[in-house]
Amino acid sequence: MLKIENLHASVEDKEILKGINLEVKPGEVHAIMGPNGSGKSTLSSVIAGNEDFEITKGAIYYEGENIEELAPEERAHKGIFLSFQYPVEIPGVSVTNFMKTAINETRKARGMEEMRANEMLKQIREKAEMLDIDRKFLSRSLNEGFSGGEKKRNEIFQMAMLDPKLAILDETDSGLDIDALKIVANGVNRLKRADNAVVVITHYQRLLEYIVPDYVHVLLNGKIVKSGGKELALQLEEKGYDWIKQEHAV
Amino acid sequence: MAYTEEELKKELETKEYEYGFYTDIESDTLPVGLNEDIVRAISKKKNEPEWMTEWRLEAFRIWSEMVEPEWANVKYTKPDFQKISYYSAPKKKPQYDSLDEVDPELLDTFNKLGISLEEQKKLAGVAVDVVMDSVSVATTFKKTLAEKGIIFCSISEAIKEHPDLVKKYLGTVVPRTDNFYAALNSAVFSDGSFCYIPKGVRCPMELSTYFRINQAGTGQFERTLVIADKESYVSYLEGCTAPMRDENQLHAAVVELIALDDAEIKYSTVQNWFPGNKEGKGGVYNFVTKRGLCEKNSKISWTQVETGSAVTWKYPSCILKGDNSIGEFYSIAVTNNWQQADTGTKMIHLGKNTKSTIISKGISAGQSQNSYRGLVQINRRATNARNFSQCDSLLMGNKCGAHTFPYIEAKNKTAQIEHEATTSKIGEDQIFYCNQRGIDTEKAIALIVNGFSKEVLNKLPMEFAVEAQKLLEISLEGSVG
Numbered sequence: 001m002l003k004i005e006n007l008h009a010s011v012e013d014k015e016i017l018k019g020i021n022l023e024v025k026p027g028e029v030h031a032i033m034g035p036n037g038s039g040k041s042t043l044s045s046v047i048a049g050n051e052d053f054e055i056t057k058g059a060i061y062y063e064g065e066n067i068e069e070l071a072p073e074e075r076a077h078k079g080i081f082l083s084f085q086y087p088v089e090i091p092g093v094s095v096t097n098f099m100k101t102a103i104n105e106t107r108k109a110r111g112m113e114e115m116r117a118n119e120m121l122k123q124i125r126e127k128a129e130m131l132d133i134d135r136k137f138l139s140r141s142l143n144e145g146f147s148g149g150e151k152k153r154n155e156i157f158q159m160a161m162l163d164p165k166l167a168i169l170d171e172t173d174s175g176l177d178i179d180a181l182k183i184v185a186n187g188v189n190r191l192k193r194a195d196n197a198v199v200v201i202t203h204y205q206r207l208l209e210y211i212v213p214d215y216v217h218v219l220l221n222g223k224i225v226k227s228g229g230k231e232l233a234l235q236l237e238e239k240g241y242d243w244i245k246q247e248h249a250v
Numbered sequence: 251m252a253y254t255e256e257e258l259k260k261e262l263e264t265k266e267y268e269y270g271f272y273t274d275i276e277s278d279t280l281p282v283g284l285n286e287d288i289v290r291a292i293s294k295k296k297n298e299p300e301w302m303t304e305w306r307l308e309a310f311r312i313w314s315e316m317v318e319p320e321w322a323n324v325k326y327t328k329p330d331f332q333k334i335s336y337y338s339a340p341k342k343k344p345q346y347d348s349l350d351e352v353d354p355e356l357l358d359t360f361n362k363l364g365i366s367l368e369e370q371k372k373l374a375g376v377a378v379d380v381v382m383d384s385v386s387v388a389t390t391f392k393k394t395l396a397e398k399g400i401i402f403c404s405i406s407e408a409i410k411e412h413p414d415l416v417k418k419y420l421g422t423v424v425p426r427t428d429n430f431y432a433a434l435n436s437a438v439f440s441d442g443s444f445c446y447i448p449k450g451v452r453c454p455m456e457l458s459t460y461f462r463i464n465q466a467g468t469g470q471f472e473r474t475l476v477i478a479d480k481e482s483y484v485s486y487l488e489g490c491t492a493p494m495r496d497e498n499q500l501h502a503a504v505v506e507l508i509a510l511d512d513a514e515i516k517y518s519t520v521q522n523w524f525p526g527n528k529e530g531k532g533g534v535y536n537f538v539t540k541r542g543l544c545e546k547n548s549k550i551s552w553t554q555v556e557t558g559s560a561v562t563w564k565y566p567s568c569i570l571k572g573d574n575s576i577g578e579f580y581s582i583a584v585t586n587n588w589q590q591a592d593t594g595t596k597m598i599h600l601g602k603n604t605k606s607t608i609i610s611k612g613i614s615a616g617q618s619q620n621s622y623r624g625l626v627q628i629n630r631r632a633t634n635a636r637n638f639s640q641c642d643s644l645l646m647g648n649k650c651g652a653h654t655f656p657y658i659e660a661k662n663k664t665a666q667i668e669h670e671a672t673t674s675k676i677g678e679d680q681i682f683y684c685n686q687r688g689i690d691t692e693k694a695i696a697l698i699v700n701g702f703s704k705e706v707l708n709k710l711p712m713e714f715a716v717e718a719q720k721l722l723e724i725s726l727e728g729s730v731g
Contacts, residue, residue: 048686052678072685081686088683092701098687101697106688141701158687 018222034219081164148175185210309436408444442473478513507542530588533560546572567596585618614650
């Protein structure tokens, strides 16, 4: 589904990603862990197509296609979803209105008709219930005055509505208390199918107790330096990142 | 816009030749320049009574001694008032046999605005073959209005048919001495609308509906007078979301509203005159004086969506004379490319317990300059007056400007005045967020701008809110790239 080959990317001439290799297959859950500043968020931004970053070498293939030239919205139309670490506020635009626009723009790009209002409402009701979201919340301005937890829950709500093939969750656990974390993780798990994939980017092992990864990768200084199964996350939790840093002497 | 004013003008001229309109127009146009004889001639052509001619002449004398104001935050070449022709026969629009012959770009805009086919034809000047239909609709309206005793006609007709009302109220809210453009308008106004709602009557329809069907064209020097008698209510909408391609460069309108005791007037405007091209050439100068007078317990509410014109100078105001009267001003002003807008309001609190609300949303893009200028004045006798003002500016790109000039004068200690102002930019992070959800940049901007303007859009009559929303989108097309 996603294949990243020797990816180098820079922002303002500063190289952040220094040769990433990663392959994600349908049905898999991958976790990318690493200390602050290792390039985790850059990687998610580059996959989503943020133009602040420049790919200087290597390539990203999504379903066999090199997506370097695709605009962020085109990648979204093809089923790539990014749950933002810091979701932005859009005053005066309700969550419902935003969702409606996003869904219909995506459908339009796929040559489908607009979703009917009653179908939309049904979906909204279902997914809001799944994530334990109060319906009043849906008429509030997008992310405006939301608590950290509400913002993250709203991201997963959007993921549920858009039903992506590849979901990248960037630090979705930060700002969540344990109850909210369980609800969010439960939501992600219920959306999991054999034909979609999730990449969880996180600093801590905590979220991985609830969203269990098939693979764990450690990102350090712009490179994946270690990969393993879910037990790697536990090791990191226990020993921190220092032993890997030493191993790779950065 | 690929189509410039000049090209349009040229096309208009050739079409007129083609259909033999030219001589008609020629014979009905006064020579350029302005003097007492011209003012007399205008009045004569309109068959006005002597008192009206004198009223105009006095306005002309006042105007002759005034100078064009320069305090607004706008730059433009002053019009040469001696080079303008102050009277033309009712404008002959190009006549086409079907919509296929009309400029496709214009039609494209109509479609984006969701304007019905019939109305498109009317607006584009296509011979409407189903005239029967709109005539009958108009007749029904007229009948309904007449049954309620509502007078709604052109100001010229009112001068002849209802001289007492016109004499009593014309120039009482915006006196001829008020300002340069108001004086000019008073001397030479071509036409406009007159509306009188009798005591206790609630006007049963938005006067816009009627207006849009009957008065597609508006004049260069428009004069509007709306009188809501005691305990009456009227909602009035002027303008049109459809692009107005007018060859007149200078528009100086005057609107006077009078709300007698316990009456309410809701006055909404959508202004979309030609803004000039992307290089800042051409476009309309829109210098408008709008003011309402509130008697006891009455309310006047101004709502405006200003997207057009090269230069806008406009301050719809309320004089809160009666105790417990209420004034409201809701505004969205969009400037793109090289447009300049200096707009806002004046709330003059004279009576006790008077209240005013100002919500102004300025959106600037391109190299445009957008200024809010507002005065809140609480006079000595206005005990317990309250005002709330909120001025928000949204900037797109790095080359435009947003300015706020709030003036507050409080002469009574019991006054409560609140002023809030914010300035924000459409952030790249907001756009990327929308993009990531599958929303392209143009649509993302439209979404953000509509969210920003929501409080004001909500104040517009329903059917117009939707069109106004689309108009905002169209006005900002291509502003980010």
